[in-house]
Amino acid sequence: MIDRRVFSMGLGAAILTACSSSNAPSSATATRMRAVPNAGWDSWVANFKGRAASQGISQTTINRAFQGAGYLPGVVERDRNQVEFKRSLEDYLAIAASDERISTGKQMLQRYNGTLSQIEAQYGVDKDVIVAVWGLESRYGSRRGDVPVVSALSTLAYDGRRGQFFESQLIAAMKILQNGDTTPDNMTGSWAGAMGHTQFIPTSYLAYAVDFTGDGRRDIWSDDPTDSLASTAAYLSRAGWVRGQPWGGEVGSAAANSGTPVAVLQPQNPGPRIAVFRNFQVIKRYNNSDSYAIGVGHLSDRISGGAPFQASFGPDETGLTLEDRKEIQRRLTSAGYDTQGADGVIGKNSEAAISAYQRANGLSVTGKPSVELLRRLGG
Template identity: 75%
Template sequence: MIDRRLFSLGLGATVLSACTNAASTSAPKTRMQSVPNAGWDAWVSGFQGRAERQGISAQTIDRAFRGAGYLPGVIERDRNQTEFTRSLEDYLAIAASDERISMGRQMLQKHGQLLSRIESAYGVEKEVVTAVWGLESRYGQRRGDVPVISALSTLAYDGRRGAFFESQLVAALKILQNGDTTPDNMTGSWAGAMGHTQFIPTSYLAYAVDFTGDGRRDIWSDNPADALASAAAYLKRSGWVFGQPWGGEVGSAAANSRTPSAIIQPQSPGPKFAVFRNFSVIKRYNNSDKYAIGVGHLSDRIAGAGPLKTPFGPDANGLTLNDRKELQQRLIKAGYDTKGADGVIGSNSTAAISAYQRDNGLPVTGTPSMELLQRLR
């Protein structure tokens, strides 16, 4: 199995890992600046011969590296990844937020004809394709703006997984040599995931399709056609069965439609899910139960289904999701901006709580509590 995801973050989609609270609707600007680095220069010189032996022309290499450089910001991100795991409740509060559901329904309507054609061509429901798009890049708003050749060469030279990133760099050069895009347009995340559907280069070579028929598999364009079709192609080739549910909350119509492959409960107390074969197919796109539930539940909500019925219990601080939302709302009203009120306590909320505690002579812990909520009330 080709692992499209560079590494598991526990959250699922890469874009979600950055959303410590409700995300803004505009894509953040993260363009990194290259700096002179003699070691990187020497590495690139040595790499050229290895790339040529794998079928990459000297002309392609020269063109790709003409504006490339060493990106210290990429190494900083690579070496300072915080290891954490969100609860399913927090994950779904981001992945299937009211805003993401509303945007998904708008995208389904706006691109309805395109998504219907993709559904017919690949046998993957348009709501599922839309949900993947929503989780991977917030419906194209967060495609990434880091130069891929610079990022991958930096990680291949100076990163923790040099051989892996060198293989991704060779794949990226093959994409350029095939004429699918240009070095200037080949941008993505700091770790090389690209376009609307966040494919890494090897997965792009294996699954991307030219749905527009213009001779290029352009997942970077503002036109999402190739990217969405590529996601559908990925799922279809991974075994997606049209007309069968991914799963559903135990007791729902989808869960009762057939004998499930398994019953899972990622968080207790919390809802149980009956899952079917298509659940495992989503996990081939990203090997995380939470991600697969996120895609499945978001697709159901986009299609018009209601929220989960089984409540999650209070968190370790004794607060429910609604309590945490209220806490964020009251902090914002008091002048301490949490950057959103989704009920997910991330770095922005922690900073706001700490500032409030400091200004009011309280012990500075940054920890939400019922006592703090009652004080704000």
């Protein structure tokens, strides 16, 4: 079983960076995702083509794959400047199971209910869990990534920091192209080569992707999410998903009382105590993070009509509750200092808005929320 987290390299909250406006790439970064001439990359590719041929990749496939490909400096920048977001579970869930993500998840569950029911019947994985993975990985397909995968993987393999790993992914991408599942132009994904609605890396795709539509292609790039959703179910099934068993639940809830849990977690104190079952560990095979697995599980519960966690997380180190932080964001935006949303999570946009407000009002510029700031804003 391939652990996708070996590929993702970060804490559980990192998976949400692509889904949060406060972490959206700048226009400068987007520009750096364009291919530029690089003689070293050219030389590396020339040598790689021989290695690819020795592994059964046809010359036709190699030529097609690299036609139009190039060195992407923005990919190297992203790889070297990854930030580990050490968010609290409360903040993580505020993003992972936001009102918007729950609402959209319910819509998607209804829209694709027939297909999801068929997938659930075949693989045994609850359809609301599949939808929740979809929601966290690509915001239900709205952020699948548009970086050319061959260019991204060859850039990272050439760069050398984890060259062997990325070369193995590039070989897998070549095999996908040779199989005819997609074309080089259509093979796009994240800056690190994760693809489709549920962000499969090439080696995971080769091992677990399925053609659920029956059109002869395992098409995770299509606007139709069917093959992606079925492939995620196939992955979780192969990882040991137990049909009919919950992932877990807050201690005292019906889900938590449905059997003997493998563990009881309390990632944040104060905060909910969560009883987890084997399926929690299976979700972690998709992304090896307690926060991620709790996020998927809780989002799946909310999508299917479940209640939020009952235990309070309490105020943070500044004395503010999540609702206090949301109120600060709302009031700043109303005052002309746009925080780009009010989820209660203080990210770059909120810090910039707080700093601008403090500067304009002759206050010490910290960019940090506080009880005093809430009071000044009318809270």
